[in-house]
Amino acid sequence: MIKILNISLLLIILVLLSLSLAQGTYDAIRITDNELGFGARALGMGGAYVGVADDYSAIYWNPGGLAQMRKMEFWMELSNLNYGNSVEFQGNVKDVSTSATKFNSIGFTFPIPTYRGSLVFAFGYQRLKDFEYQNEFSGISAEGTDRLSFSGVDPDNPNDIYDFFGRDVEKTGYASDDGSINQWSFAGAVDVSPTASVGLALNFWTGKSNYLQDFDQFDIYNNFDMYPADFNEYIENRKISSKYSSFNAKFGALFKVGNQARIGLGIESPQTFKVKEDYSSDGILYFDNGENFTFPEEGNFEYNVKIPFRFSGGVSVALGKILLSGSTKYTDWSQVKFDTGDLNDLNRNFKTGYRGTFKLNFGAELGIPLYDSQIRAGYIYDPTPLKNMPSDNNRKYLTFGLGTLIDRMFKIDIAYLRGTWKQTTYDDLTPEGTFEDITYQKLLLNFAYRF
Amino acid sequence: MNYKIYLVFLSFVIMAGCYTVIKHPAVSDSDNASFQHPVYFSDDCNSCHTTDQPLLMTPQEEIPRLNYIYNNDRWYYYYESPWWSRDIFYQSGGYPVNSGDNSTLPTTSARRRFPGAGGNDQSVSNNPIGVAGSNTGSSTRIISGDSTSTSGNNSNIRQADDKSSTREGQRNSDGDQNSNVRKVDRKKK
Numbered sequence: 001m002i003k004i005l006n007i008s009l010l011l012i013i014l015v016l017l018s019l020s021l022a023q024g025t026y027d028a029i030r031i032t033d034n035e036l037g038f039g040a041r042a043l044g045m046g047g048a049y050v051g052v053a054d055d056y057s058a059i060y061w062n063p064g065g066l067a068q069m070r071k072m073e074f075w076m077e078l079s080n081l082n083y084g085n086s087v088e089f090q091g092n093v094k095d096v097s098t099s100a101t102k103f104n105s106i107g108f109t110f111p112i113p114t115y116r117g118s119l120v121f122a123f124g125y126q127r128l129k130d131f132e133y134q135n136e137f138s139g140i141s142a143e144g145t146d147r148l149s150f151s152g153v154d155p156d157n158p159n160d161i162y163d164f165f166g167r168d169v170e171k172t173g174y175a176s177d178d179g180s181i182n183q184w185s186f187a188g189a190v191d192v193s194p195t196a197s198v199g200l201a202l203n204f205w206t207g208k209s210n211y212l213q214d215f216d217q218f219d220i221y222n223n224f225d226m227y228p229a230d231f232n233e234y235i236e237n238r239k240i241s242s243k244y245s246s247f248n249a250k251f252g253a254l255f256k257v258g259n260q261a262r263i264g265l266g267i268e269s270p271q272t273f274k275v276k277e278d279y280s281s282d283g284i285l286y287f288d289n290g291e292n293f294t295f296p297e298e299g300n301f302e303y304n305v306k307i308p309f310r311f312s313g314g315v316s317v318a319l320g321k322i323l324l325s326g327s328t329k330y331t332d333w334s335q336v337k338f339d340t341g342d343l344n345d346l347n348r349n350f351k352t353g354y355r356g357t358f359k360l361n362f363g364a365e366l367g368i369p370l371y372d373s374q375i376r377a378g379y380i381y382d383p384t385p386l387k388n389m390p391s392d393n394n395r396k397y398l399t400f401g402l403g404t405l406i407d408r409m410f411k412i413d414i415a416y417l418r419g420t421w422k423q424t425t426y427d428d429l430t431p432e433g434t435f436e437d438i439t440y441q442k443l444l445l446n447f448a449y450r451f
Numbered sequence: 452m453n454y455k456i457y458l459v460f461l462s463f464v465i466m467a468g469c470y471t472v473i474k475h476p477a478v479s480d481s482d483n484a485s486f487q488h489p490v491y492f493s494d495d496c497n498s499c500h501t502t503d504q505p506l507l508m509t510p511q512e513e514i515p516r517l518n519y520i521y522n523n524d525r526w527y528y529y530y531e532s533p534w535w536s537r538d539i540f541y542q543s544g545g546y547p548v549n550s551g552d553n554s555t556l557p558t559t560s561a562r563r564r565f566p567g568a569g570g571n572d573q574s575v576s577n578n579p580i581g582v583a584g585s586n587t588g589s590s591t592r593i594i595s596g597d598s599t600s601t602s603g604n605n606s607n608i609r610q611a612d613d614k615s616s617t618r619e620g621q622r623n624s625d626g627d628q629n630s631n632v633r634k635v636d637r638k639k640k
Contacts (some may be wrong), residue, residue: 054530070530070531070532070533070534071529071532071533071534072534111533111534111535112473113473113492113533113534113535114471114472114473115472115473115474115475115492116470116471116472117470117471117472118471119471119473190470190471191470191471192469192470192471193469193470194470200462259516318516318517318518320517320518321517321518321519322517323517365517367517367519367520367526369519369522369523369526372523372525372526405525405526405529407525408524408525408528408529409528409529411529450529451534
């Protein structure tokens with residue numbers, strides 16, 4: 001009898017797993033969503049750097065800006081991220097956080113000696129987006145999906161399906177993610193007129209994400225006490241390790257307007273991310289009489305995600321000791337696509353569920369030459385790619401920064417970012433959703449040596 | 452992917468030809484066009500480029516920058532001074548000197564290659580934008596290739612009597628002016 005039960009359960013679970021661990025549209029969107037970029041000076045100015053771009057970080061913000069550099073630059077950056085999440089589940093609130101210190105960037109810029117104009121090359125590595133995420137919840141709920149439905153429970157009618165939901169149980173869960181999306185870049189920029197520079201960056205993208213999830217559902221009130229559906233507890237642990245790779249190019253241009261303003265433009269080519277996922281899931285179901293059944297599952301999956309063109313533009317104005325800048329980046333998330341077999345069926349969901357967004361960046365920098373320092377502040381408004389979401393789902397960052405020349409060749413910049421937004425996370429084990437207040441804090445420390 | 456990188460590199464080189472100049476056109480004398488002198492970054496730009504014939508480089512002040520960058524030696528050095536020409540344009544601190552005595556400027560290879568600009572020549576500029584100070588000279592020089600020529604009746608060119616700083620003066624000399632003249636003659640042979 002137990003054998004029949006096991007086989008039957010396993011079959012059902014295999015089918016369910018193939019659905020439940022399958023990719024959703026957000027698996028594609030999340031690769032480049034909430035991409036902050038790098039550079040302590042740039043982010044201290046709220047990422048409004050398309051029209052400034054006069055250090056190594058121009059390789060990301062506007063490769064055309066590299067042409068402004070007159071010196072070789074060795075660049076290095078570290079970051080510390082603190083991700084805080086206040087999770088509400090069924091009326092219970094839990095505050096959790098995670099932190100990570102990472103090597104954020106290393107790069108080298110080499111201007112070719114010129115008699116007129118400028119010709120500059122740069123190469124390096126930078127971390128553009130962090131996958132850090134943390135969620136813990138606990139609460140009473142009666143909701144569920146067919147992930148919590150089981151057949152083979154009744155040996156006499158093995159095809160009958162019994163749900164381990166519909167009555168209150170205690171659910172507890174934990175989920176975390178870490179990793180990042182990174183770039184290896186090679187770029188060149190050249191002055192094509194006294195007032196115009198163009199640049200091109202060739203980017204090889206890599207990335208990694210490690211997602212862990214623990215879920216426990218316990219029949220705390222003994223609501224499931226009737227044989228054969230005398231469920232007691234269901235536990236599931238999931239791991240999904242994803243690796244990302246892609247190649248693209250970014251064209252940038254910088255125009256000098258008078259002796260006070262600069263206008264920057266950027267076009268990022270479409271790209272295809274290859275995603276390789278290794279996944280595993282261990283589920284175990286306990287009955288009141290102590291019987292238990294395990295549902296191990298593991299495998300790997302590969303799929304492609306196509307990201308469309310992205311456009312950016314920015315302006316900066318130098319007014320005495322003050323530098324004001326603003327920039328925007330347009331991404332049409334509805335054009336993101338899967339490019340792999342069955343996943344193509346999901347592509348219509350990008351059209352219906354996602355939208356184009358203008359990310360807005362504003363920044364200011366005040367020079368304090370007496371102390372060889374610059375202080376900065378900025379604001380980032382990053383709308384959620386999802387359609388029809390409340391405005392508090394849009395991400396808003398306040399940024400601050402400080403830069404100081406240690407001597408005439410060595411500069412240190414630090415930046416602090418604080419972002420806040422709300423989001424709701426669903427999955428097949430918690431269809432009720434967890435309502436999350438995110439506080440994202442990042443500290444960047446940047447060393448630049450010009451010689 | 453490799454060929455793309457080469458393509459990109461090639462496109463930069465082509466684009467660089469539109470405006471950016473990475474190799475200075477050779478300089479020849481007006482009376483002997485076949486006699487050409489290579490020009491190096493370390494050469495004295497103002498021996499040819501005067502107020503009316505400014506350096507090819509875009510004047511730095513025309514590039515949008517915060518004002519303190521121009522008024523502070525450290526910031527100026529960090530952002531603006533090219534690594535390849537600081538020994539000409541900047542004193543030890545890398546700070547542009549806009550006026551005053553130039554005699555403290557270091558001797559550069561320019562004067563060894565172009566002796567006419569060396570010695571007690573006062574035309575060496577330490578101004579990063581290449582505006583000559585008391586630059587004088589009489590030689591008529593033709594910049595070969597796509598570039599400009601200067602004529603002898605230009606008020607900013609050197610006076611004929613400033614023999615120590617003229618190409619012609621060197622070429623006509625019998626070798627007793629300075630040893631650099633002989634060096635040029637040897638090259639001709």
